[in-house]
Amino acid sequence: MSLLEVxxxxxxxxxxxxxxxxxxxxxxxxxxxxxxxxESGSGKTVTALAILGLLPGNADLSGEIDLAGxxxxxLSEQRLSRLRGDVVSMVFQxxxxxxDPTMRAGRQVAEVLRLHxxxxxxxxxxxxxxxxxxxxxxxxxxxxxxxxxxxxxxxRQRVILAMALINAPELVxxxxxxxxxxxxxxxxxxxxxxxxxxxxxxxCLFISHDLAVVSQVCDQVMVMLDGRLxxxxxxxxxxxxxxxxxxxxxxxxxxxxxxEPGQRLPVVEDFYHPATGESR
Amino acid sequence: xxxxxLVAGLVLVGLxxxxxxxxxxxxxxDPIRVVPGERLAPPSxxxxxxxxxxxxDIFSRLLVGARTTLAVGIISVSLAxxxxxxxxxxxxxxxxxxxxxxxxxxxxxxxLPALLLAMLLASVFGASTTTAMIAIGVASIxxxxxxxxxxxxxxxxxxxxxxxRVSGTSRWGVASRHVAPNIAPVIGVQASVGFAMAILxxxxxSYLGLGTPRPNPTWGNMLRDAQNYLFxxxxxxxxxxxxxxxxxxxxxxxxxxxxxxxxxxxxxxP
Numbered sequence: 001m002s003l004l005e006v007x008x009x010x011x012x013x014x015x016x017x018x019x020x021x022x023x024x025x026x027x028x029x030x031x032x033x034x035x036x037x038x039e040s041g042s043g044k045t046v047t048a049l050a051i052l053g054l055l056p057g058n059a060d061l062s063g064e065i066d067l068a069g070x071x072x073x074x075l076s077e078q079r080l081s082r083l084r085g086d087v088v089s090m091v092f093q094x095x096x097x098x099x100d101p102t103m104r105a106g107r108q109v110a111e112v113l114r115l116h117x118x119x120x121x122x123x124x125x126x127x128x129x130x131x132x133x134x135x136x137x138x139x140x141x142x143x144x145x146x147x148x149x150x151x152x153x154x155x156r157q158r159v160i161l162a163m164a165l166i167n168a169p170e171l172v173x174x175x176x177x178x179x180x181x182x183x184x185x186x187x188x189x190x191x192x193x194x195x196x197x198x199x200x201x202x203x204c205l206f207i208s209h210d211l212a213v214v215s216q217v218c219d220q221v222m223v224m225l226d227g228r229l230x231x232x233x234x235x236x237x238x239x240x241x242x243x244x245x246x247x248x249x250x251x252x253x254x255x256x257x258x259x260e261p262g263q264r265l266p267v268v269e270d271f272y273h274p275a276t277g278e279s280r
Numbered sequence: 281x282x283x284x285x286l287v288a289g290l291v292l293v294g295l296x297x298x299x300x301x302x303x304x305x306x307x308x309x310d311p312i313r314v315v316p317g318e319r320l321a322p323p324s325x326x327x328x329x330x331x332x333x334x335x336x337d338i339f340s341r342l343l344v345g346a347r348t349t350l351a352v353g354i355i356s357v358s359l360a361x362x363x364x365x366x367x368x369x370x371x372x373x374x375x376x377x378x379x380x381x382x383x384x385x386x387x388x389x390x391x392l393p394a395l396l397l398a399m400l401l402a403s404v405f406g407a408s409t410t411t412a413m414i415a416i417g418v419a420s421i422x423x424x425x426x427x428x429x430x431x432x433x434x435x436x437x438x439x440x441x442x443x444x445r446v447s448g449t450s451r452w453g454v455a456s457r458h459v460a461p462n463i464a465p466v467i468g469v470q471a472s473v474g475f476a477m478a479i480l481x482x483x484x485x486s487y488l489g490l491g492t493p494r495p496n497p498t499w500g501n502m503l504r505d506a507q508n509y510l511f512x513x514x515x516x517x518x519x520x521x522x523x524x525x526x527x528x529x530x531x532x533x534x535x536x537x538x539x540x541x542x543x544x545x546x547x548x549x550p
Binding site: 082084094102163 | 440442443444445446447448449450457461462
C-alpha cells in the first residue's frame with residue numbers, strides 16, 4: 001500500500017467557490033520521490049496544505065487523502081497535530097520568515113521533538129545539535145544558540161530542514177525549499193536534502209516551479225496547470241518526450257544548453273498560450 | 281536622538297517613583313494633619329512648596345500623592361492588560377464570529393468614557409481609589425484588546441506560525457509560544473502609553489471628587505483644593521499640575537522611546 005494516496009482532490013475557496021485544485025489524483029510509495037511542478041497559482045501549495053489538513057477555514061475540500069493509513073479529512077484537529085511533525089513534515093519556501101524571530105534556532109528544532117517524543121531538555125539538545133550537524137551546518141552548537149536574524153539564509157534553510165527531519169517523518173513535503181536561496185547555496189542544500197532523505201528513507205513530495213531542481217531530487221514528476229494535473233511520469237520520460245504543450249515549454253526553458261548562441265531564449269508561451277489553452 | 285527620548289522618559293518616571301518610595305519612609309510633615317495656624321504659607325525653607333488651605337505642607341502631600349498616582353496606574357493598566365490582551369489574541373487567532381463579538385463589545389466599551397464609567401461606579405459603590413482604578417482599568421481594556429488583536433493578526437500571517445502548525449503545535453501552543461512573545465513589545469508600548477492616560481484620568485476623577493476622597497492626598501484633589509485659593513495663592517495649583525505634567529510626559533516619552541527602541545526595523549543586526 002502506498003504511503004500517500006490522493007484521489008480526486010478538489011479544493012474551492014471562498015464565496016465564489018474559486019477552484020484552486022481540480023480533481024487531482026496521485027499516489028506516493030514509502031520512500032518515493034515525487035516532484036510537483038507548476039507555475040505560481042497553479043495549486044501546488046494548496047495541494048500540500050490539504051495533505052497536512054491545514055487549509056484555511058474558507059476552503060472547501062472534496063475527494064480523499066489517505067496518509068499512512070489515516071484519512072485526513074476525518075481526523076480531529078488534535079489527532080492531526082499529532083501526525084504533523086511526526087509522520088509528515090514540511091520544508092518552507094522562505095527561510096527568512098519561517099523561523100520565529102523570538103526563539104533561538106536550537107529551541108525551535110527541539111520544540112518539534114518535545115511536541116512528539118516528549119524529550120527531556122538535556123538529551124533533546126544533543127539530538128538537535130546532531131541533527132543540525134547532519135544537515136550540513138559547520139558549527140551546530142553556535143547555530144543552535146543563535147536567533148534567526150543572526151543566521152544567513154542558507155543556515156536558516158538548514159535549520160528548517162532540521163526541524164522537518166528531526167522526528168524522522170515518513171513523508172517530507174518540500175515547498176520550493178530552495179527558491180529563495182542563491183544558486184550555489186541551492187545546490188548544496190539540495191544535495192544535503194538528497195542525502196538526508198536517503199539516510200532516513202523518508203518519502204518526499206517536492207514542489208517547485210523549476211524543472212531542473214526537481215530533476216535533481218526526484219525520479220517521478222507531475223506537472224500541474226491551473227489546478228489540474230496535465231502530465232506525469234518519470235523525470236527522464238518527461239525530459240525526452242513531453243506530451244502536453246505546457247510541459248514542452250517547461251522542458252525547453254529548463255534546457256538552456258540546447259539553445260544555439262545568438263538565438264532568442266525560449267519561453268513557455270512559445271509552446272503553450274495560457275489564455276486559449278492552445279498550442280502553437 | 282531616539283535614545284534621548286527613552287532616557288528622558290526613564291528619568292521623569294524615575295522621579296515619580298522616587299517620590300512615591302520616599303513618601304513611604306519619610307515626609308517633611310504629616311500629609312493629612314490640619315494645622316490651622318499655618319494656612320496658605322508661601323514657599324519657605326520649612327515648607328518647600330508652602331502650605332495649603334488647611335495648613336498642610338504641600339511638598340509632603342505631593343510625595344504621598346505620587347503613591348496613589350502610581351498605584352492607580354499600575355493596577356488599572358494591569359487590569360486592562362490581563363483582560364484585554366488575551367481577548368485581543370483570541371479575536372485575532374479565532375477570527376470569524378468570535379472576532380466580531382469580542383471587537384464589537386470592545387467598541388461599545390470604548391464608546392463609554394472612563395469618566396462616565398467612574399461616575400456610575402462611584403454612585404453605586406461610593407467614590408474611592410478602588411472605584412477609580414476599576415473604572416480606568418475597564419475603560420482601557422478595549423485599547424489593549426485592539427493592539428493585541430492587530431499584533432496577533434500580523435504574527436499569524438507569518439510563515440513561522442504555519443511552520444509551527446506543521447510541526448504539530450496546537451492552537452494554544454501557537455498562542456503561548458509564538459504569538460505572545462512576538463506581540464510583547466507592542467503590548468509594552470501600549471502599557472506605557474496607557475499608564476500616562478491612567479494618570480490623567482485619575483487626576484481628572486479625583487479633581488471631580490470621584491476618586492480618592494479627602495483627606496488622603498492625590499494630585500487631582502490637591503488641584504481641586506487649590507482652585508478655592510486661585511487668586512490668593514496661585515502657586516498652589518501649579519505644584520500638583522506640574523507633577524501631573526511630569527508624570528504624563530514621562531510615561532509618554534517612555535512609550536515612544538520603547539516603540540523606537542523595540543522596533544525590529546531599527547534594530548541593529550549584530
